[in-house]
């Protein structure tokens with residue numbers, strides 16, 4: 001039996017960092033991701049389409065989204081759609097799940113307890129449950145076991161396997177193992193996982209369908225699964241048209257921007273027009289070194305968006321500061337513990353303070 005496992009589409013996301021027009025375009029892109037996945041499922045002749053929560057970013061949706069959803073699902077009547085509402089789109093009387101008129105081939109779980117829908121014609125039973133508010137403290141899988149009658153048992157679950165005290169339905173490997181499911185199709189964690197096993201039960205996170213920021217890097221998509229009672233194969237299907245990436249450039253030794261430009265352009269070469277790129281500059285540079293966004297843009301011109309984080313330390317020629325007994329040395333030694341801090345934010349602030357401070361003390365201009 002062939003199926004799609006997707007989750008975390010977050011349709012109608014706000015995209016608050018973009019301009020109004022950009023955000024609107026990105027929302028349209030998210031909708032087209034769903035359409036693309038439906039096209040793919042048709043081509044692969046999938047018999048089941050699982051959406052493991054967070055289909056919507058919020059509990060109200062736009063007309064464009066509801067129309068697209070109904071249109072796309074209706075265009076594929078031969079497939080069975082199963083939806084488990086997540087923490088972003090919990091089921092309640094005012095949610096789109098209750099208000100929209102979904103076609104007959106859609107099953108939406110409505111309760112926090114595990115229930116199931118049976119499809120004898122494909123020898124498959126899909127279990128699921130719903131978030132009914134933004135949090136869910138207890139795992140409904142605790143003590144639950146699937147029927148053992150030869151049917152394929154799949155659990156569609158929006159759950160958090162990463163923390164036992166998560167407010168977003170904490171679930172454990174042990175619960176998955178004891179559930180005797182054939183596959184647990186997980187949603188909630190936006191980074192896709194490998195196919196894993198707890199006992200004989202397979203489980204995986206498919207990740208979100210489109211990255212929405214630098215905390216969601218890489219191409220995104222869904223899984224195409226092929227399952228029997230004895231076997232399961234998962235294939236990653238790339239759906240996102242754009243991606244976020246972070247590239248680090250160690251430019252130790254740079255005195256001027258020209259010294260750094262070769263490394264920057266080499267490291268950024270793999271990223272094309274589909275990429276929003278964050279360039280992180282690292283290493284020890286001369287105190288003279290400074291970076292200008294326009295200069296970077298001239299050598300990294302392909303990505304549709306580029307931002308620069310300058311984490312370099314202006315200490316290339318600062319060995320003397322350790323023992324320097326002027327105010328410069330004292331300033332440096334005072335900042336040093338923070339420059340070496342484990343805390344990233346504290347480190348970044350200390351580096352900035354050092355850069356500004358060294359310039360100020362030597363009477364140079366601060367940009």
Ligand SMILES: [Mn+2]
Nearest residue numbers: 008054088188
């Ligand atoms: Mn999500």
